[in-house]
Amino acid sequence: MNTCFVDIESVTKRFGTTAVVDDISLGIENGEFLAIMGSSGCGKTTLLRMIAGLETPSAGSIRIAGKPMNGVSACDREAPLVWQSLALFPFLTVVENVEFGLRMRGVAKAERRRRALQWLERMEIAHLAERGIEQLSGGQKQRVALARALVTEPPMLLLDEPFSALDASLTVRMQGVISRLQRELGITFILVTHSHSEAFALADRVVIMNEGRIEQIGRPREVYERPRSRFVAEFLGANNIFSGTVRRVEDEVVTVETADGVFDVTRASELNPQTGSNVDLIVSADQMELAMEGDGVACRLVGEEFIGANVNLHLETPAGTTLVVQTPRQALDALSPQVGDEYVARWQSSNAHLVAAA
Known part of the structure; x- marks a missing residue:
């Protein structure tokens, strides 16, 4: 990991007169798994949404793979976001949900079906391909959301509290899935979470935010053993x-x-x-x-x-x-x-x- 893939420079986001993200600078390496933590309202999800292109910085700049992102739409950033709510389409089957991103890119029907089924197989849920979303368990829905995000083979995956609706045992299993995927794919993962154990188990580095600013950045063991404030x-x-x-x-x-x-x-x-x-x-x-x-x-x-x-x-x-x-x-x-x-x-x-x- 020697190439800075995401470069966040002096980024501020204001809603009215309130700076939700306040002059943050942060470099994220290519292939790194970064976790962003902080209490509710600290600005971590807003920061993630700006990386995704769903919010526009009030000041500062974001570069992805060396390219300025100011003015680049979310769909052109190749930075899919797995939502806390998963945001799956209830009117589509499992395989149709996974196909959706390929369909929007104009991929031919046979090819997008092949790739979608390949990812469902990889997520160990190919047998559920023709089921409706409401027929799935929480963990199965989580795997569909991951397959849908990754089927387009993006260089980066963003995750916003992806395990918050799962029970403890299922959360541990899904953490294993996420960790395996990140190692196998070698792409950049950015995770927003409230959970210390989740961040420490998965991330190469953790960022702790407070009132829109970064309090500490470091490897999990370093942050745990030597909090700086x-x-x-x-x-x-x-x-x-x-x-x-x-x-x-x-x-x-x-x-x-x-x-x-x-x-x-x-x-x-x-x-x-x-x-x-x-x-x-x-x-x-x-x-x-x-x-x-x-x-x-x-x-x-x-x-x-x-x-x-x-x-x-x-x-x-x-x-x-x-x-x-x-x-x-x-x-x-x-x-x-x-x-x-x-x-x-x-x-x-x-x-x-x-x-x-x-």
Whole structure:
């Protein structure tokens, strides 16, 4: 991946006086799988619609494969969009839905039928070719929508919350389908999603947006382990955040005073804190552990949350800070936790990092 396929330069989109997308610049590589995340109203779907040609930037430019897209219609961009609602035609059969894009391009009937059936076979639903759309399950409809988008062999596929209407087990299966297709086709995929697990499982890079701007871009592991702002840490969840003040900077160790105690943090390369500056100290829930006594943060258990193989233990400190400690289920036997029990939460200084206070 060494060729920038989509180049978004200083793009702003306003509705009235509100900038829904605010001066965003972003390069997307050829063959990359990019996920765009953010809370509702952050501008991620508007950005996707501008790439697709369904919205026009108020300022800035978008290039696809080196060509300026300002003034180029959606149908001429070869960037099909799989909608959250799928937008299949209920008056057409499965195979006719898949054929539709080829039909609009003037492909002969026999050829478009051959290619449509080939894609239905690839999606493992060729036996449903003559069925009506309303006779299909949610997962089957999803496969039809993907086949319809890909039958024209586009260089890029856009996906807007494609799994939001599916149950958890079907979502996992469809994620596998999407991942396999992207590897096999080698084309650029851009996914808009609310789901952290979805983005981290599928994407080469993730973009996190907030109020029309990009907060952080990076590989999933990098973003998860090193959120660069309090917003990103809170958006991803399962991060413990202590607000504090830098009291000492010595060699590679920064000492931070918080309402819950004084902690050393191995200096993070992305932040160069100065003595007296306000910072947020962040520790992921899976990097914390609980003990019955010793050094650390005193806390009291207020609840448990089972999430499959792991359990999130929710705690509160005397200063009123809420903590989450994630632990494997089998490790609970040693703690035998009960609501109201008191513990000490602790972590390695190298597993904490600092961001500038908001």
